[in-house]
Amino acid sequence: MSSQEENIKIRTSGVTVHYGAAQALHGIDLDIRANEVTALIGPSGCGKSTFLRCINRMNDVIEDCHFGGKIEIDGEDIYSGEIDVVELRARVGMVFQKPNPFPKSIYDNVAYGPRIHGLASSKDELDHMVETSLRRAGLWQEVHDRLHTSGSGLSGGQQQRLCIARTIAVDPNVVLMDEPCSALDPIATAIIEELIEELRSQYTIVIVTHSMQQAARVSQRTAYFHLGHLVEHGDTDRIFTNPANKQTEAYISGKIG
């Protein structure tokens, strides 16, 4: 499997997280492959969001949150002293559960990242970036004639795609999504899922979801977390048809573990 070994984008080894004295993650070893969607599943409070936030160091801003272990992206230790955290968060973008557009125009929402990272050298170039990102997020058709109206005037599903456009505007190579569809109806959900499938050719995607069907539909790999432990991970096809672990089986089948 050496060719697959070479395709590892993110490698986490012995990752632990404490919130004060409480341990939220217990030594997570997980290899995440490039250009695949990895779904993180598990009961509420098992540490999925905590783990996701480790990957772009969002936990750094939480007081009394302590990280241990190692996370490498493309072989580079992201917790080493040399890492520029702002630059890391551009490389590793994040989409949240509730669409959270800035109280600005659609255009400015998407242009925000490229502006602060100085990615565009002219207005034309910025326009182009905004258009490309909106197109990739599948939103261009719906908003191209009202780019300068407020982002908060969009529907929930459109807002979530706007947030995805904003995330990918800074050209990340990893996109983290924490329950991105939980506030959306089935059609908006389907549009986002279709988008995830399209995006994966360019990005490595890690998604937290409470919907087993969504995990089964969008991901190639699934990781099951329970009480801060990584219980099982593997090909999604196998996890949902023939999981190796009893706890995984109970969880995905809607049984008491």
Place this chain on the structure above:
Amino acid sequence: MGSEHIVSSFDNDLAELNHMVARLGGLAEQQFAAAVEALETRNTSNIDAIVEADKQLDKLEFELNERAIEVIARRSPMAKDLRRIIVALRVAGNLERIGDYAKNIAKRSRVIIEHEKSLGDNVSIARIAGLTQQMINQVLDAYATGDAELAMDVWDRDMDVDQLHTSIFREVLEQIGADSERVSAGSQLLFVAKNIERIGDYATGIAEQIYFVKHGEFPSQTRPKADDSSSSAIDQS
């Protein structure tokens, strides 16, 4: 075995599917037994009833299909639950086919009985039928209890049925060769034996499905096969 879903009505759905499979199994078993009995006792009085009763099997299989599709749509089953439902569908299909073969045996028995009033020397048919009936009985038990080992025991015994079929095939061909009066009844008997052998295959298929529910994969050895009646047909020609 499966009474631990948080949504307990899902357990009821699964239990209902199992119950439908059990009913289908009972019917198929009954039909097969009745067809064999008609042949062995040279009694045609039940044959119309057997042919008619096959419709019940078809209807029940149809109902089971509809129920299974509803359960899949409403519950989005995962893992073993998913395997159980898919397997219920396949097992129902196998049982419906067993019913078809039983009906066919009944129809052919009528022709045989018309040609040969006496019992003759059909001892081997009784044996292969008995063996196959045992297999069905056991595989239905294995299905009801989810006992994969019992199922594999059935799986192993398919070889005996195949061997017996081969020897019946030779035996009947010899009889036909020796006595041209027996061509009509004998050729029907060949089909009856073949039908019984196919019923054994379907029982074996059900055994594999039971194993699959339990283990998530099919039994690894190649299927037992000892039937070389097709080559003996060439030998005889």
